[in-house]
Amino acid sequence: MVASGLRVKFLAAFFLLASVLILSKLFSIQVLKSDEFLVVAKSQYQTSKTIPARRGSILASDGFPLVTFDQIWLLWATVAKIENPQRVAKTLAPLIADKIDDQEAADSVKLQEKIISQEEDRIKKVLTREGASWVPIKHKIKREIKEEIEKLDLAGIGFDPEDDRSYPEGTMAARLLGFVGKDDAGESKGYFGLEGFYDLALSGSRGTKAWEKDAFGNTILFGSNRKFEAMDGMDLKTNIDRSVQFIIERHLEKGIKKYDAVSGLAVVIRPIDGAILALSSVPAYDPAKFSKYESKTYIDPIVGESFEPGSIFKVLVMAAALDSGVIKQDSKCDKCSGPRIIGEYTIDSGTNEYYPNSTLSEIIEHSDNVGMVWVSEKMGVDRLYNYLLKYGFGLPTGIDLQGEASLPLRKKEDWSFIDLATASFGQGIAVTPIQMVRAVSVIANEGKLPVPRVVEKISSGDKDEIVKYPGSQQVISPRAARLVTDMMVGAVESRSNMWFKPKDIKVAGKTGTAQVPIAGHYDPDKTIASFIGFAPADDPKFVMLVILREPKSAPWASQTVAPLWFSIANDLFPYMGIQPK
Amino acid sequence: MKQSKNETSKSKKGWYVVFGLVGAIIFAQLIVSGAWASKGEELNKLDAKVVKLAKENQELQADLSSKASLQELSAKAQELGFVKQNSIVYVDLTHSVAALPQNTLSSLSR
Numbered sequence: 001m002v003a004s005g006l007r008v009k010f011l012a013a014f015f016l017l018a019s020v021l022i023l024s025k026l027f028s029i030q031v032l033k034s035d036e037f038l039v040v041a042k043s044q045y046q047t048s049k050t051i052p053a054r055r056g057s058i059l060a061s062d063g064f065p066l067v068t069f070d071q072i073w074l075l076w077a078t079v080a081k082i083e084n085p086q087r088v089a090k091t092l093a094p095l096i097a098d099k100i101d102d103q104e105a106a107d108s109v110k111l112q113e114k115i116i117s118q119e120e121d122r123i124k125k126v127l128t129r130e131g132a133s134w135v136p137i138k139h140k141i142k143r144e145i146k147e148e149i150e151k152l153d154l155a156g157i158g159f160d161p162e163d164d165r166s167y168p169e170g171t172m173a174a175r176l177l178g179f180v181g182k183d184d185a186g187e188s189k190g191y192f193g194l195e196g197f198y199d200l201a202l203s204g205s206r207g208t209k210a211w212e213k214d215a216f217g218n219t220i221l222f223g224s225n226r227k228f229e230a231m232d233g234m235d236l237k238t239n240i241d242r243s244v245q246f247i248i249e250r251h252l253e254k255g256i257k258k259y260d261a262v263s264g265l266a267v268v269i270r271p272i273d274g275a276i277l278a279l280s281s282v283p284a285y286d287p288a289k290f291s292k293y294e295s296k297t298y299i300d301p302i303v304g305e306s307f308e309p310g311s312i313f314k315v316l317v318m319a320a321a322l323d324s325g326v327i328k329q330d331s332k333c334d335k336c337s338g339p340r341i342i343g344e345y346t347i348d349s350g351t352n353e354y355y356p357n358s359t360l361s362e363i364i365e366h367s368d369n370v371g372m373v374w375v376s377e378k379m380g381v382d383r384l385y386n387y388l389l390k391y392g393f394g395l396p397t398g399i400d401l402q403g404e405a406s407l408p409l410r411k412k413e414d415w416s417f418i419d420l421a422t423a424s425f426g427q428g429i430a431v432t433p434i435q436m437v438r439a440v441s442v443i444a445n446e447g448k449l450p451v452p453r454v455v456e457k458i459s460s461g462d463k464d465e466i467v468k469y470p471g472s473q474q475v476i477s478p479r480a481a482r483l484v485t486d487m488m489v490g491a492v493e494s495r496s497n498m499w500f501k502p503k504d505i506k507v508a509g510k511t512g513t514a515q516v517p518i519a520g521h522y523d524p525d526k527t528i529a530s531f532i533g534f535a536p537a538d539d540p541k542f543v544m545l546v547i548l549r550e551p552k553s554a555p556w557a558s559q560t561v562a563p564l565w566f567s568i569a570n571d572l573f574p575y576m577g578i579q580p581k
Numbered sequence: 582m583k584q585s586k587n588e589t590s591k592s593k594k595g596w597y598v599v600f601g602l603v604g605a606i607i608f609a610q611l612i613v614s615g616a617w618a619s620k621g622e623e624l625n626k627l628d629a630k631v632v633k634l635a636k637e638n639q640e641l642q643a644d645l646s647s648k649a650s651l652q653e654l655s656a657k658a659q660e661l662g663f664v665k666q667n668s669i670v671y672v673d674l675t676h677s678v679a680a681l682p683q684n685t686l687s688s689l690s691r
Contacts, residue, residue, distance in 0.1 A: 064650075070643050071636050143640060161636065168646035218621035246651045502671065573669075580671045 045212050045223075053204030054163060056233030058177060058194055060242040061277075061456070067177050067195075067287075070166030073141040073159040075149070077127055078134055081156030085127035088154055093120035095145055096138050140164060171286050173245055175300035176279050176454065178402065179287040192298050194236060194454060196402030201458055204233035237457040237464075239275035244268055247571045252282045252546075255564040259551040261529075265302050266546045266568065267433055271441040271534060274450030274469070276399070277542060303397075303404040306430035307547070310514025311367045311557075312532045313426030316439055317375060318364060319484040320387035323447075323476035326378040329483055333358045333374045340373050342418050347373055364487040365494045367511065369425045376424030381415045384423065390475045391439040392449055393431055398470070399452040405432055426514060437545040440532050443488070444508070444540040447481040448472035489537045498558050499566040504580030505573060508540075509533025509565070511557040516550070526550045529557035531565040541576050544569065 029037055058067040075096065082088055097119035100111055126135050139162060141149075146159055165180050178193025190199035207230030212223025219225070248266040256264045265281035281301050285293040299305065321327045337356035339348040349369055355362055363371030376384060388394065394409035407430055410419075422428040431439075434452055442449050451469045458465050488508035492501075501507055512530040515522035530547040534540040544565065551560040572578070647653065 065646050068643065068646060069639065071639050166643055166646070168643070168650045170650070170652050172652070214618060214621060216622065218618070218625050221617050221621055221624065242651060246655070502669070504671075 045214075045220075046210065047213050047217075048208060048210035051207035051209055051228075051230040052163065053206050053230040054232040055165070055180065055188065055204065056202040056235045058202075059235060059237045060240050060245075061238060062242065063237070064242060065166075065168055066173060066238070066240065066242070068166050068168065070164045071143065072139075072162050072164040073143070073146045074139050074162050075137040075141045075146075076134060076158055076160060077137055078156045078158070079127060079129070079132050082127050083155065085124055088127060088157070089120045089123035091152060091154065092123055092137070092149065092157075093117075095148055096123075096141065165288070167288055169242065169246075171284055172242070172249060173240060173278075173280060174284040174287050175281055175298070175302075176240070176401065177287055179290040179298075181290065190402075192403050193300065193401050194238070197400050198236055198455065198458075202233040202236070205231045207231070232460075234458045234460045236455045237459060238454050239270070239277060239456050240279075240454065241277045243575060244278040244572065245280060247575070248278050248568055249280045249282065251564060251568045251571070252280060255546075255548065255561070255567075256282055259529075259548055259553045259560040259564070261548040261551040261560070263301075263549045264547060264564075265433060266544065267302055267437045268542050268544045268572075269437050269441055269450075269452060271444035271450060271540050271543045274438065274441065274452045274472075275456070276452055276454045279454075299403055300401065302433045303399060303401050304432070306405060306407050306432055307528050308429065308514045308517060309426040309431055309436055310512035310528065310530065311369075311426055312436065312440070312510050312512035312530050312545075313429070313431075314364060314367065314372050314424070315443060315484055315488055315510050315532075316387075316391055317372060317379075317384065317424045318360060318487065319443055319476050319480050320384065320391075321375045321379050322360070322483055323480035324379065324383050324387070326383070327360065327375060329360065331360060333363060333368075333371045335374045335377075336363075336368065336371050338370070340370050340421070342373075342421055343416075345418055347421060360483075361487045361490050364484075364510065365491045367491075372424040373421045376420050379420075381412065381417075381420050384420060385409070385412045385415065387475070388423075388429075390449070390473075391442060393429075393435055393439070397432075397434050397438050397452050399434055400454050400467070404434070407432065407435075426512060433545055433547060437532065437543055440534070440545070441543050442475045443481045443484050444534040444543050445472065445481075446478040447474055447476040449475045485537050488533065492533065495558055495562075499563045501566050501570065502573060502580050505535060505578060506537035506581070507533055507535045507566075507569065508537040509562070511562050513555070513557045527555065529561040531557055531562045533565060533569075535569060535573070536578055536581070541578055542572065544572075 054069055057065045057069065060066050075092075077088070093116050097112075097116045100108055100115065123137060126137055129135055137157075141159065149157065150159075167174075167177075176193050178191055178195030178197075180188050180190050180195055183189040188203070190196045190202060195202065207228045209225075209227045211225040211227075212220040214220055248268060252264045252266055255261070263282060266278070267276070267280075268278040269276055279300075279302055283297075285297045290298070322329070333355075334357065336354060336358045338354050339346050341347075347369055349366075353366070354370065355366055355368060358366065358368060358371050360375075362368070363375070379387075388409060394407065396404045396406050409429075419428055438450065438452050450472045453467070453469050455467050458467060485508045488510055489506050491511075492507045492509045510532055512528075512532070514528045514530070516526040516528060517523075518526075528547060528549055529551050530545065532543070532545045534543040546561050546565045546568065548557075548561045548564070554560050
């Protein structure tokens with residue numbers, strides 16, 4: 001009995017001690033280290049992921065995507081499962097190595113072999129990295145390559161989806177669109193053009209999802225699940241007409257070759273509201289491979305670079321003079337019989353031909369510098385300066401593209417008579433092509449200055465929001481605009497033997513051959529040839545500026561860029577339904 | 582004594598009911614949990630399918646865009662032998678372009 005009592009007591013003491021130990025352990029786990037274990041427990045049954053936001057597309061006016069998103073893949077490897085890194089590297093390298101663009105180059109085969117060999121070494125290094133269990137091998141793998149690799153059935157090789165920008169029309173409107181790169185934090189960010197200007201709207205915002213999972217990793221339906229949906233980026237519907245864009249790009253490329261120019265650009269704008277129908281500068285870059293180009297090529301010269309406009313500027317000065325009333329429709333130049341001497345400078349006609357008693361139309365037809373000096377003399381610095389400001393010079397146009405240059409006009413007080421005289425024929429004044437085409441839209445738009453606009457609507461899901469722009473401002477009277485239009489029509493008709501256009505379609509236009517300023521003087525060999533015009537002259541559907549930089553085949557714009565302008569216009573007439581009257 | 586026996590029997594029945602109910606609830610929970618547990622897997626599969634279909638849709642859209650691009654159409658047109666029209670004839674709609682000769686008109690009216 002005694003022994004039995006002892007055993008009971010011993011057992012009771014043992015259970016008591018065990019209970020105390022268990023309780024103290026429970027106290028330690030559940031109270032003292034509760035936070036720590038809570039985290040460990042949660043990591044076992046809770047999981048979360050970021051839901052990426054899709055970047056918005058950029059659409060042409062017909063809804064066709066100029067930029068959209070593409071599914072690409074990250075190729076990765078689980079190092080422990082790779083049995084033979086050398087063999088895997090040798091197999092993958094030919095598939096994922098960069099392909100050289102110029103397949104016809106004499107040493108292209110050797111060069112490609114070298115690239116593959118370098119890629120093989122790189123992959124091998126990645127696969128044999130010490131202490132790594134998972135390694136990314138290459139980003140931006142296309143679907144076709146992924147499928148080829150999958151067929152090889154390599155152990156330890158896998159793919160994760162990534163989003164990329166896709167350009168269905170290739171390099172079309174590259175500088176207008178801009179590109180998407182990475183910022184300092186490694187996040188996607190739009191640069192230049194529309195991608196840069198509308199980066200916030202295009203980016204959207206990421207979402208998150210947190211949920212409880214069971215031992216197999218499946219979602220527990222009645223667990224604690226939270227989801228914040230991602231907001232995809234908005235789509236931009238532009239005014240860009242891709243057919244017009246296609247036409248101008250094709251002609252520009254041909255024109256640059258034909259006239260042996262360094263580069264060229266063209267802008268087509270609808271004068272009534274400033275909608276940009278097409279905008280291109282050649283040579284451009286490939287936005288899908290932007291990193292392979294020099295950063296200076298990213299800037300669109302149409303908005304980001306200035307030039308001296310030369311004679312195309314004359315129509316603006318003439319319109320301002322007529323509007324201000326300092327000259328009348330029937331005024332005649334009484335100082336046009338020879339060169340003008342202003343201080344130490346002599347201003348001649350450029351061709352050594354002079355036209356005494358020229359009418360205003362004749363001054364424009366002959367592109368008479370001396371005649372324009374007479375017009376500017378009538379106006380004076382104050383008046384001309386104010387008109388320049390009203391035409392929008394000296395300030396950015398407000399176009400919705402990133403990278404627009406701001407070119408302030410020199411202070412009015414600093415203008416001397418020679419500045420006034422040279423400005424009248426577009427010398428000594430710097431403008432951007434977009435400023436110029438906008439200012440000439442005033443003549444085509446009954447005297448009203450439009451705000452150039454690329455994007456018409458921003459769409460998110462089913463909702464469309466029309467982008468609001470400031471309204472047009474009256475700069476000159478409709479009468480002054482009509483008078484200058486007639487002069488421009490006369491200028492085109494007077495040289496109609498130099499280019500082809502349908503007989504009964506009225507085109508208003510003006511050529512300009514400007515010199516290139518270098519280090520305080522003008523380069524005697526280099527010119528910038530330009531032509532600006534609109535059609536039909538009595539109800540303009542488009543205003544177009546075409547510029548060729550340093551054409552070598554002929555010295556005058558009438559021999560190079562003007563025929564190019566008309567070759568583009570002749571394609572645009574039937575497309576836009578413009579018929580002879 | 583009889584009353585106390587009855588009370589004991591009643592109390593036993595009470596316990597049976599309680600245990601029965603608890604058992605039934607536990608059993609039901611097991612059944613429901615089992616059923617919903619497989620739904621979790623189903624949900625995951627559906628989620629994966631949604632993602633896959635979205636990606637396929639994306640890829641098809643990209644294919645469609647690339648095939649309908651002007652660059653592609655232009656290349657195709659050239660390949661098929663289409664040539665650009667260089668001499669456009671504009672029709673003057675103010676005059677009839679298919680008028681019958683005057684004598685035919687007069688013979689018809691007769």
